[in-house]
Amino acid sequence: MKMAKPTLLLIDGNSLAFRAFFALINQVDRFVNHEGLHTNALVGFNNLLDGIVDPFKPDLALVAWDAGKTTFRTGKFDDYKGNRDKTPQELVEQFEPLRKMVELHGIKSYELPGYEADDIIGTTARMGEVAGYAVTIVTGDRDMTQLVTDDVSVWVTKKGISEIDHYTPAMVAEVYDGLTPAQIVEVKGLQGDTSDNYPGVAGIGPKTAIKLMKEYHTIPEMYERIDEMKASKQKEKLIAGKEDALSSRDLATIRTNAPVDYDLSSLTYNGPDYEAIIPFYQHLDFKAQLVKLANQGHTIPAPTGVQNGADGEPAHDMNNTPLEVRSLTATNLTHIEQLGDEISFYLELDDENYHTANPVGFVIGNNEHGYFVSRDIELLVQGTPVNRILQDATVKKNVFNAKGTIVALRRLGLTLPNVAFDLLLVAYLLDANDNNNDMGALAHENGYYAVRTDEEVYGKGAKFAIPEADEDLFEHLGRKAMAIQYLKDPLMAKLAEHEQTQLYDDIELPLTSVLADMEATGITVDANTLLEMRSKLTERLAELEQTIYQQAGHEFNVQSPKQLGVVLFEEMGYTPIKKTKTGYSTSVEVLEKMGDVPLVASILAYRQIAKIQSTYVEGLLRVIHGSDSKVHTRYLQTLTQTGRLSSVDPNLQNIPVRIEEGRRIRKAFVPREKGWRILSADYSQIELRVLAHITGDKHLQEAFINGEDIHAATARRIFGIGPDETVDGNIRRQAKAVNFGIVYGISDFGLAKNIGVSRKQAKQIIDTYFEQYPGVKTWSEEIIAAAREQGYVETIAHRRRYLPDIKAKNFNLRSFAERTAMNSPIQGSAADIIKIAMINMEKALRDAGLQSKMLLQVHDELIFEAPESELPILHELVPRVMDSAMPLDVPLIVASHEGETWYDAK
DNA sequence: TCGCTCACG
DNA sequence: ACGTACGTGAGCGAG
Numbered sequence: 059m060k061m062a063k064p065t066l067l068l069i070d071g072n073s074l075a076f077r078a079f080f081a082l083i084n085q086v087d088r089f090v091n092h093e094g095l096h097t098n099a100l101v102g103f104n105n106l107l108d109g110i111v112d113p114f115k116p117d118l119a120l121v122a123w124d125a126g127k128t129t130f131r132t133g134k135f136d137d138y139k140g141n142r143d144k145t146p147q148e149l150v151e152q153f154e155p156l157r158k159m160v161e162l163h164g165i166k167s168y169e170l171p172g173y174e175a176d177d178i179i180g181t182t183a184r185m186g187e188v189a190g191y192a193v194t195i196v197t198g199d200r201d202m203t204q205l206v207t208d209d210v211s212v213w214v215t216k217k218g219i220s221e222i223d224h225y226t227p228a229m230v231a232e233v234y235d236g237l238t239p240a241q242i243v244e245v246k247g248l249q250g251d252t253s254d255n256y257p258g259v260a261g262i263g264p265k266t267a268i269k270l271m272k273e274y275h276t277i278p279e280m281y282e283r284i285d286e287m288k289a290s291k292q293k294e295k296l297i298a299g300k301e302d303a304l305s306s307r308d309l310a311t312i313r314t315n316a317p318v319d320y321d322l323s324s325l326t327y328n329g330p331d332y333e334a335i336i337p338f339y340q341h342l343d344f345k346a347q348l349v350k351l352a353n354q355g356h357t358i359p360a361p362t363g364v365q366n367g368a369d370g371e372p373a374h375d376m377n378n379t380p381l382e383v384r385s386l387t388a389t390n391l392t393h394i395e396q397l398g399d400e401i402s403f404y405l406e407l408d409d410e411n412y413h414t415a416n417p418v419g420f421v422i423g424n425n426e427h428g429y430f431v432s433r434d435i436e437l438l439v440q441g442t443p444v445n446r447i448l449q450d451a452t453v454k455k456n457v458f459n460a461k462g463t464i465v466a467l468r469r470l471g472l473t474l475p476n477v478a479f480d481l482l483l484v485a486y487l488l489d490a491n492d493n494n495n496d497m498g499a500l501a502h503e504n505g506y507y508a509v510r511t512d513e514e515v516y517g518k519g520a521k522f523a524i525p526e527a528d529e530d531l532f533e534h535l536g537r538k539a540m541a542i543q544y545l546k547d548p549l550m551a552k553l554a555e556h557e558q559t560q561l562y563d564d565i566e567l568p569l570t571s572v573l574a575d576m577e578a579t580g581i582t583v584d585a586n587t588l589l590e591m592r593s594k595l596t597e598r599l600a601e602l603e604q605t606i607y608q609q610a611g612h613e614f615n616v617q618s619p620k621q622l623g624v625v626l627f628e629e630m631g632y633t634p635i636k637k638t639k640t641g642y643s644t645s646v647e648v649l650e651k652m653g654d655v656p657l658v659a660s661i662l663a664y665r666q667i668a669k670i671q672s673t674y675v676e677g678l679l680r681v682i683h684g685s686d687s688k689v690h691t692r693y694l695q696t697l698t699q700t701g702r703l704s705s706v707d708p709n710l711q712n713i714p715v716r717i718e719e720g721r722r723i724r725k726a727f728v729p730r731e732k733g734w735r736i737l738s739a740d741y742s743q744i745e746l747r748v749l750a751h752i753t754g755d756k757h758l759q760e761a762f763i764n765g766e767d768i769h770a771a772t773a774r775r776i777f778g779i780g781p782d783e784t785v786d787g788n789i790r791r792q793a794k795a796v797n798f799g800i801v802y803g804i805s806d807f808g809l810a811k812n813i814g815v816s817r818k819q820a821k822q823i824i825d826t827y828f829e830q831y832p833g834v835k836t837w838s839e840e841i842i843a844a845a846r847e848q849g850y851v852e853t854i855a856h857r858r859r860y861l862p863d864i865k866a867k868n869f870n871l872r873s874f875a876e877r878t879a880m881n882s883p884i885q886g887s888a889a890d891i892i893k894i895a896m897i898n899m900e901k902a903l904r905d906a907g908l909q910s911k912m913l914l915q916v917h918d919e920l921i922f923e924a925p926e927s928e929l930p931i932l933h934e935l936v937p938r939v940m941d942s943a944m945p946l947d948v949p950l951i952v953a954s955h956e957g958e959t960w961y962d963a964k
Numbered sequence: 965t966c967g968c969t970c971a972c973g
Numbered sequence: 974a975c976g977t978a979c980g981t982g983a984g985c986g987a988g
Contacts, residue, residue, distance in 0.1 A: 211975085288973090618986055619968060638968070640987090645969060669970060673983055701982060702973085709982045710971035720971075745973090745979095799978060806980030869975045881979045889980095917973045 078102025755833025803877025
């Protein structure tokens with residue numbers, strides 16, 4: 059039996075670092091650790107070490123680096139690599155940690171003044187060959203393939219660093235049309251290299267170079283035999299370029315005799331030093347790596363600065379506490395009674411929609427007394443110890459997703475008073491980017507790694523399955539409960555540091571209960587109204603479809619933008635106005651610009667109806683609960699970057715209103731009792747009022763204090779309309795667009811597009827606006843400066859949004875962050891206000907002993923159902939509670955309307 | 965699963 | 974020179 063040769067792995071540090079850096083150059087500003095160190099090259103390099111070196115387990119390994127700019131090559135040829143751009147600072151700062159990374163992976167680094175990494179590798183490769191090693195070289199530079207022999211293979215990364223070509227002598231012959239590895243320098247000598255900036259022979263490219271070397275083998279031999287060549291332009295070029303060819307060949311040749319000062323025996327590969335690499339990864343914010351290591355059973359210490367206990371003891375073992383879960387049985391059920399006055403509780407469901415999902419298990423306990431797990435949901439019902447504790451208002455509950463838990467328990471007949479800590483909610487408040495609803499992912503983001511993601515444990519999509527083995531499910535649930543417990547103190551401490559304790563205690567946590575109530579109450583939808591609409595719309599669609607086929611001259615899928623594009627812009631020959639990534643754009647914006655084309659008009663009508671039909675009529679019919687004829691949306695309280703709610707399953711925040719045909723959908727939303735009415739109350743111009751408040755702009759405030767029509771007032775100011783003149787409707791429309799623009803973080807381009815003026819005119823309008831409202835101008839400059847300095851912006855209630863891109867080099871990313879810096883405090887503060895109003899509203903309704911129910915929130919609007927008799931009270935109470943939610947320097951104005959249906963409450 | 969389109973504030 | 978208005982969710986076609 060043949061013994062396998064020992065292995066030597068040689069890594070071209072510089073070329074791979076460059077490859078890794080430029081592979082992620084687009085996202086260079088996204089890969090930044092908490093200290094501002096760029097990490098894109100580090101990430102790529104680490105993947106390479108993890109993905110190639112560690113599994114390879116070579117006997118010997120070495121990473122070679124360039125020592126500096128000056129080498130023997132620069133001495134021979136002044137301009138060698140002379141046209142290279144300066145190495146970007148973002149990469150330069152990564153070299154030192156790169157070397158550290160190599161060391162921590164158990165690999166020796168080496169550099170040699172006067173030589174390039176290539177030469178070190180060439181030299182070491184020959185040393186290895188002689189000593190009987192199988193040598194593998196990993197590089198991003200294909201020229202290294204000149205070192206290939208039977209014993210030396212070269213792996214070259216391509217497409218960034220994700221794919222690798224393996225070069226053997228056979229592979230070289232294939233790529234270079236039969237040439238040997240040694241002949242690669244001959245080809246390079248003739249063709250030159252633009253990136254290394256040596257010339258080769260002018261007028262000779264790779265094809266000719268290969269052809270010549272097939273015939274003459276080497277450059278010196280070619281010049282010896284040059285007389286055999288027939289007279290030609292090419293021959294003249296070769297003769298003229300002889301000196302360049304020879305010197306270029308020399309530059310291309312990797313040295314195999316560099317004076318390295320080590321023996322092979324000093325290159326032993328030691329493998330990663332986990333003890334040391336974990337803090338290194340923590341420093342770089344390599345979360346994914348840490349999760350992987352935690353899953354492999356390594357202990358991850360708490361990140362520095364995070365304290366585990368109130369006593370200030372560092373959480374050294376936060377991720378290393380052995381899990382103690384016990385299956386809850388009849389015999390140990392009484393242990394539950396001894397858990398004390400604070401517990402973690404988690405109820406697992408088989409679907410994210412907690413209104414309909416089935417409970418599949420739960421965990422209850424704490425670190426002090428252990429955790430108890432069960433699949434038996436009967437253990438939660440009335441009369442059990444678990445039931446008593448959950449409903450005991452003196453016992454603090456620590457949970458993940460309080461709202462979902464409350465709604466799901468409510469379906470089982472339980473309440474959940476005294477929720478102290480909601481991991482999902484707190485993590486979101488600390489950083490709205492942590493809006494993942496998976497506990498594992500979220501815990502990892504916050505430095506706790508001893509819990510896996512649901513996707514890992516349960517799978518996803520069609521593969522989703524709750525583990526059959528008790529031990530698998532129970533371990534996951536136990537770890538979830540521990541994650542909640544362990545993250546409580548550090549995250550609550552962070553809330554306090556961020557001055558967000560009030561936001562949490564007084565707004566978000568109370569709101570959770572209010573929302574749970576609204577969702578569970580639901581709103582009644584009259585299916586018959588929708589069914590009638592459906593048959594009418596079906597008819598209209600069929601008619602329109604036939605019309606469209608006639609107008610187009612043939613049948614096609616009207617709903618396919620791709621097919622429509624072909625019909626309009628190829629068959630019918632209209633000029634495309636806008637393109638998308640994948641083809642012609644056929645959006646409303648484009649179609650409306652096409653003028654009076656009958657087909658286009660039909661398409662627009664068809665799309666409108668089809669939208670109403672599929673999204674609203676059919677979409678709503680699908681989600682009406684059979685049991686109560688209601689729809690129960692879920693408000694996502696931990697998703698948006700600004701602090702708004704969002705609504706899913708169904709989305710009740712985008713029910714049509716602007717166009718009459720769609721608006722009729724609202725006729726299906728009715729009160730739950732006969733004779734009751736729907737009442738809707740909305741804030742007038744809440745965002746502009748918030749803007750007036752936080753900018754302190756006197757002119758803007760004055761307009762609101764005097765109760766003026768705000769868009770008309772803006773029009774007077776920016777278009778210089780006198781007090782006696784009337785504001786023309788079109789002018790007011792433009793001013794309205796300007797006001798919107800200001801709220802969105804205005805740009806001349808955006809405004810121009812929106813109101814159809816030139817960019818120059820738009821810029822003029824904006825300049826005038828800022829002259830007229832100097833407080834707004836000053837504030838927008840200050841908020842951007844503050845974002846740059848602190849890295850985040852805040853709402854009135856200290857809701858925080860981080861803006862890492864505010865310092866991006868990329869103009870688009872940076873501009874976007876700047877607009878966001880202006881918009882988020884405005885949109886977010888408006889969200890703060892209505893949230894407070896909702897909390898106060900529930901209390902006001904309860905205190906007044908009313909039967910009326912708050913059902914929906916649509917950003918600046920609240921919708922109620924009420925018995926006829928309570929309406930007079932509501933028309934007074936609702937606007938009062940809403941307009942007094944937060945005292946601002948300008949008044950908040952609320953209007954209320956009632957009707958038989960949501961449609962009529964206008 | 966992604967991109968397009970379109971519904972809302 | 975760059976090429977964008979802010980925040981969402983759902984349905985559909987196409988790969």
